[in-house]
Each structure stands twice: as C-alpha cells, then as structure tokens.
Amino acid sequence: MNHTDSISMIPRWEAPTPEEVGSTVEDFLVKLGEPTFLWLPGLDGTRTRAVSTLLHGNEPSGVRALHRWIKEGQQPQVNLLCFIGSIGAALTDPLFSHRCAPEGKDLNRCFRSPFEGREGIVAQAMLHELHRAQPEALIDLHNTSGRSPAYGVTTLNGMMQETLTGIFCDHLIVTDLRLGTLMEATEQAWPTVTIEAGGAKDPKADDLAYRGLTRYAHAMHLSDLSAPVTVAQHPIRVELQKGATVAYDHAPVPGADLTLPPDVDGLNFGILPSHKRLGWVGAWGLEALWAKDGTGRNLNSNIFSVHHGELRLLHPSRLMMVTTNQEIAQSDCLFYILPDS
Ligand SMILES: [Zn+2]
Structure with missing residues (x-):
C-alpha cells in the first residue's frame, strides 16, 4: 500500500x-x-x-x-x-x-x-x-x-x-x-x-x-x-491582454472587449477561409488580443483584421485548442491559430 x-x-x-x-x-x-x-x-x-x-x-x-x-x-x-x-x-x-x-x-x-x-x-x-x-x-x-x-x-x-x-x-x-x-x-x-x-x-x-x-x-x-x-508546426497562441474581458454570445456583448460565439469550439481543427468572422471586438479593438509566437512578439495585425467591430481572419487559418470557458480564456488562452501557408 x-x-x-x-x-x-x-x-x-x-x-x-x-x-x-x-x-x-x-x-x-x-x-x-x-x-x-x-x-x-x-x-x-x-x-x-x-x-x-x-x-x-x-x-x-x-x-x-x-x-x-x-x-x-x-x-x-x-x-x-x-x-x-x-x-x-x-x-x-x-x-x-x-x-x-x-x-x-x-x-x-x-x-x-x-x-x-x-x-x-x-x-x-x-x-x-x-x-x-x-x-x-x-x-x-x-x-x-x-x-x-x-x-x-x-x-x-x-x-x-x-x-x-x-x-x-x-x-x-x-x-x-x-x-x-x-x-x-x-x-x-x-x-x-x-x-x-x-x-x-x-x-x-x-x-x-x-x-x-x-x-x-x-x-x-x-x-x-x-x-x-x-x-x-508552431501555432500562434492568442491570449487576451491583461484586463481585457471575453464573453460568449451570438452578438457583440456591450462592455466585453471580445465576444466569441458560444459554439466557437466547433471550429477546432477546421480550416477557415480568409475574412471569416471569428467574433467581435469592443472598445480596445484589436489591442484586446495578444497573438504570441515563440519569441513573445505580438502578431495581431498579421493574423486578424477588424471591420466595423468584426474580428476577421486575414488568411485562411486553422484554429486549435479553442476554449468556451470564460475563466480559462481570461486566465490562460483563448485559442491557438495557424495561418495556412
Ligand atoms: Zn490540462
């Protein structure tokens, strides 16, 4: 024993x-x-x-x-x-x-x-x-x-x-x-x-x-x-910037710095087309996100664009490790993303 x-x-x-x-x-x-x-x-x-x-x-x-x-x-x-x-x-x-x-x-x-x-x-x-x-x-x-x-x-x-x-x-x-x-x-x-x-x-x-x-x-x-x-190989880790908030809903949530659809985890591992809408950003715009590579650089503007508050992909990309747990998303990571080259 x-x-x-x-x-x-x-x-x-x-x-x-x-x-x-x-x-x-x-x-x-x-x-x-x-x-x-x-x-x-x-x-x-x-x-x-x-x-x-x-x-x-x-x-x-x-x-x-x-x-x-x-x-x-x-x-x-x-x-x-x-x-x-x-x-x-x-x-x-x-x-x-x-x-x-x-x-x-x-x-x-x-x-x-x-x-x-x-x-x-x-x-x-x-x-x-x-x-x-x-x-x-x-x-x-x-x-x-x-x-x-x-x-x-x-x-x-x-x-x-x-x-x-x-x-x-x-x-x-x-x-x-x-x-x-x-x-x-x-x-x-x-x-x-x-x-x-x-x-x-x-x-x-x-x-x-x-x-x-x-x-x-x-x-x-x-x-x-x-x-x-x-x-x-080497997907980009997307986190919220310190102090930013995320909500999960089918429409932008007032006050949230990022809103993702509640079924966003259904996108795990699928290849998404460029311009695909992932969700909506709030007052901070794209600055609410930190898309981090292995050196800690922020690649936000290489991966995403914002049109009328919509968070969109710049390139066809594969999304991985997407969470819909608000606590984990805010304390750890939102998802990983690998632009398809
Ligand atoms: Zn674990």
Whole structure:
C-alpha cells in the first residue's frame, strides 16, 4: 500500500489490486487523497513507461482510464509509473470541475524553477521520481475545456513523439512556447507528449484515453504502434491582454472587449477561409488580443483584421485548442491559430 518516499515526498502505491482501487473513480481519488505515484509492475520488469494525468483537476479522462484499467486486473508489458496530480482540485465539490485547488496554482505551469509553493514542490518531486525511473516515454493525459477532436502536443518533435501521439489520435501540435509545463521539463530526457483526449465531459474522450492507455501499456515496443499523424508546426497562441474581458454570445456583448460565439469550439481543427468572422471586438479593438509566437512578439495585425467591430481572419487559418470557458480564456488562452501557408 501507500508509503511516502523520503526523497520524493510523493506517496507511491506499489501494485494496487483491482479490489483496492475502489469501485468508482471518486472512491479511488478519495483513497489516494493527495498527488500519488502508482507503480504497476510489467511482464518485463527491466523497462518502464510513464503516464501522468489529472495535472488539471477538471480533466478526468486519464484518471478514469487508469482506474478502469487497474480494476480490470490487466498487467502491462513493461513497468508503468503513473502520476495522478491535482487530486485535491478534482475532489473539490463539484467533482472534476476545478482546474486548480482553491487558492492554488496551475500545476502544469510549475515544472520550472523556482519550484515554489505547494504545486512547485510537487512538480519538482515528481520530476525527481521520473528521473529515477528513466522511462522510455511519458504520456501526459489531459482534456480540452471546449469540444475538440483529440490531439497531441509536444515541445520537441521527432518520430517518437509522432508515434506516441498516433497511439491516441492523429493530430500533433508542435509548439515552442514555454509555459512551465511537464513536457517542457522532460523533452530532452525521454520522448514526451501531452495528449488532449477531447472534451472533459465527453464520454468519447474517456474511451479514447482508455484505448490509448491500453495500447501504450501492452505494446512490446512503442515503435510497433507507429501510425500516420498530421503535424501542425508552431501555432500562434492568442491570449487576451491583461484586463481585457471575453464573453460568449451570438452578438457583440456591450462592455466585453471580445465576444466569441458560444459554439466557437466547433471550429477546432477546421480550416477557415480568409475574412471569416471569428467574433467581435469592443472598445480596445484589436489591442484586446495578444497573438504570441515563440519569441513573445505580438502578431495581431498579421493574423486578424477588424471591420466595423468584426474580428476577421486575414488568411485562411486553422484554429486549435479553442476554449468556451470564460475563466480559462481570461486566465490562460483563448485559442491557438495557424495561418495556412
Ligand atoms: Zn490540462
């Protein structure tokens, strides 16, 4: 059962049995109580693969997949080291609705120095444990906050990152933006991808995470799982400028600096024509937005135009990672965009 490793300070549960993990995922999380490592011994005990999930407490598909997988009594081909992160946030009522713990920081922005605060300490201890295990690969399972097809994200692309993505889905986004995420911290150590399994409330996302996890855990060699994926290189991250507000409605909302249609997440991954209206800007005009490339430059005027308050595309573009969650849009990011060249 649980014991706390004196170096890592993160509890580690060795070989949990189907009976021990509880009948529901909520029981499972209550048993864990805090960020925890699970160690699932493989048929081949000389190799290890890593899985991380629930870095965001409102993104349950990965932990649901893990719980289901353990309950089924399956044994992985190689050792699986599984990290389950923001359990406190996930269990804050209502279940799976909080990205971070109240008053807490976004854990998946804390994987870089200074490792400060509770989340920073957890992130640092997690990295320490991963380095001890030296996994062949790391999959970090997330959900999108809006509706979206599943996709992978990597900060360092290569054949293995495409293979890892192909285990789950067929789109991979390569980004050079630095935010303090887990994948940035381990990109040089072993192939790492973030998998966004699809919408947090979509049962299809749970199923996709479960099927991918199963393939990842049972494969003799990950390279056997190679499948074609479409790679999008370096999309532009579009944020609101500090102090600007967003609303979601079918017509411009008075006072909002940006209004997007409530079904804007339906545009995820589709190619949109130039002059396509994305929404409406308010008093700040285009200045409400910050379209950021890897160097932090603002590319607003290269991507968008404004006509009579309408926010339009200058070039045919692909929209990705669109959220319709106002809180996430204001604190993190509105969407990513890749002009089609
Ligand atoms: Zn996430």
